[in-house]
Amino acid sequence: MMALSIIMGETTTTRLPALPSSAHTKHNARSSHRCGDTVEQNLPPTVVSVPYLTYHRYHYCDRRDRAPRLMRPVDTVLPEPRIILKDTYKNMIKQKFASTVHIRCENDVDAKIEQLVLGGPDKLQIVSDFDRTITTSEHNNKQTMSSFSVFEASDSLSEDYKEKARTLLQKYRPIEDNTQMTVAQKLPFIEEWWHQSELLLKGLCFRYEDINKSIEKADLHLREGSTEVFNKLFSKKIPIIVLSAGIGDVVELILKHENLFTDNVSVVSNFLKMSKDSNGLSTIEGFKGKKLIHVFNKNEHAYIDTHQNDTHLSGRSNVILLGDSLGDANMDGGIEYDIVLRIGFLNADLMEHEDGYLQQYKLAFDIVLVQDQTMGLLNYLLDEIIGVKSMLSNKR
DSSP states (O other): OOOOOEETTSEEEEEOOOOOGGGGGSOOTTOSSOTTOEEEEEOOSSOOOOSOEEEEEOOEEOOTTSOOEEOOOEEEEEOOOOEEOSSOHHHHHHHHTTTTEEESOHHHHHHHHHHHHHHOGGGEEEEEOOTTTTBOSEETTEEOOOHHHHHHTOTTSOHHHHHHHHHHHHHHHHHHTOTTSOHHHHHHHHHHHHHHHHHHHTTOEEOTTHHHHHHHHSOOOBOBTHHHHHHHHHHTTOOEEEEEEEEHHHHHHHHHHTTOOOTTEEEEEEOEEEEEOTTSOEEEEEESSSSOOOTTTOOHHHHHHHOTTOOTTTTOOEEEEEESSGGGGGTTTTOOOSEEEEEEEEOSOGGGSOHHHHHHHHHHOSEEEESOOBOHHHHHHHHHHHHHHHHHHHHO
């Protein structure tokens, strides 16, 4: 008998043992295969877990008074075969995204992706940042707007507010992006920035509908392939938790504007607390909730705390996490999931930073994409995860 193998994306063949040459003259019709025939099994184009394979071992009788004849087949159960990968996931990723991808531990990434694929869509959830993760960090060599920036561009907001908001951005953004500071060193400055921003918002009067007008004219772009990602997630009812340190109202309105705010999408962010007067003007009283969400404290606990009766994440123990800042790498909140694959977008020119900047990202994320303004990697992973299970379901 030839050795059995399973090869990703190819057909496996098992050759039955050949009868003695004389046996070909009298072949018992009860047999489903002729001796020496090749039995083919079509397998889906990925790794498949096969508990047992069975082949028939045939017993022959060779008596002098008659020709050899085929006797009753006896089933023989083989142990689980060794899975042979046509190519590793890490190699496929490196080939597809060669100029931008950096992988910290290639064997770990392979193992994680294999488990995500075997788990399929029913065990998967996506946890993602919004600004500069779902949206691009630049477009046509120009920095794009954040959700805060889109809000600040609203026509009915005062110029005094806009100027003070820009001053805060110029003061604190360099601290957030400083590669020489640790998260612990940055934290008090970031907390101060968010509290100052909330104080600046309190008492502001504006027309809420102006946010939509601001979105329509904003220099804001989703990463290429984002629509495909959201459509795939929606079609398979895979939840995506968008954790944003920006303004939640703006994030939701942007997703609605792009027709991506579907039932499987949840936004956890800083939502405006407002009152409305008889003239249709809204007055901002601050942010809803007791805790401000900033870049270094946003995680899934914030979702769980506000969705205690939600069952969307039940059984979803496999996570793909996406973010663009070092703080985003911890958005799973330390919850004990089976698998967390962390993908980081490093939206910076490495020629302008010391080598340590990339190393920090590689320590925080499993896969780092440098200056990649697409969702190509996530689309590839979803195709692997969704495609395999779909093919297996169709074969049952």
